Amino acid sequence: MPVHPTAIIDSNAQVHESCEVGPYCVIGAGVVIGKDSRVGPHTVIEGPTTIGESNRISNHCSIGAPPQDLGYKGEPTKLVIGDRNFIGDYVQLSRGSNKTEHKTTTIGDDNFLMAYCHVGHDCEIGNRVIAANAVQLAGHVTVEDRVVFGGLVAIHQFARVGKLAMISGGSVTSLDVPPFTKAFGYGCAVHGLNAVGLERAGIDRAAIKRLREAYKVLFRSGTPLEQVLARLETEFSDSAEAQHWVKFFRESKRGVVRDRDAK
The missing domain is CATH 1.20.1180 (Udp N-acetylglucosamine O-acyltransferase; Domain 2)
Known part of the structure; x- marks a missing residue:
């Protein structure tokens, strides 16, 4: 297993022997990482977190951090990430909170999360989602498959973004964004079908x-x-x-x- 000598991996973590772990990474107890995944330098992964196969995690990421929720008192919660995801520099992915039955943040397969994105506690992200730099998803947000976010988009807690929606950069919404549409603006309005995405x-x-x-x-x-x-x-x-x-x-x-x- 190509693990840099400065990386720290807890004895109770399970990292597949084919994985690469870069300099100064910290991988905590309860972390499981599938085969052919890569963890870049200075990334911290806290458990319980399960990461699937062939994921690419870049530099200085915070994966599986405790939920940023004032009501959280240290209860066991989880982050589950699927396969073949790209996670860019400085991305922060929180574990679930104690506010839901499953207490889990879920990210599916084949997603592309660019630098500085934030996925809050209890979010549910589908498959093939593209999030440009600094997209901010508050807690309990649901994102269906094949959504495209422009940079700096902010989504209010508990809001949903429907399948194949496209949200333009800098947009902010506290409401659900319907599937198959294009939306943009502060407060957000729909501007027709996402025909190209369809x-x-x-x-x-x-x-x-x-x-x-x-x-x-x-x-x-x-x-x-x-x-x-x-x-x-x-x-x-x-x-x-x-x-x-x-x-x-x-x-x-x-x-x-x-x-x-x-x-």
Whole structure:
């Protein structure tokens, strides 16, 4: 195992023999790291934290730190990270808090978190999420698959970001951002479909066209929300994406960002 002689690895940590651990790293008790992963210099990983295979963790990261929550009293909580993630310099990933049943922060597979990103306690991050520099996710944030964040985006605690959404750099939101949309601004407003993201995800043009039709009904009809959702259920039952909108809106607890031109 190529471990630098200045690295400190607790005897109760489990680091696969194929992993690289750089200079001055500290890996604590209860940490598990899968094969072919790399941990850059000066990174600190605290347990209980489980990290999957083929992850690339850069320099000076704080992984599995205790939750930044005034109510936390040292209870055992967890951070679980999947496979093939890139974690940039100075990224901070917190463990879960004592406020949820599972007490776990979860990060999926194939995510790309650039320098200075923060993922707060109890967040749930899906797969193939891209977060540019200094994206800040407060506690209990949920991010579905294939979301793209521009730099310096800030997401309020308990907010959700839907599948294949794209949020422009510098945006701030305290509300949920709906799937398949583009959003930006302080306070955040939706600015149409994320058509490029949909195409890159393999959604065919017919499905995207159908979703555009549903978008006009959902965001620009001027009809009360529950009536709109009922209409989407019946008129767009053939669109999996439109049905995902229905589910996302109905499950919202904070409210959902609306279109800038909504009636």
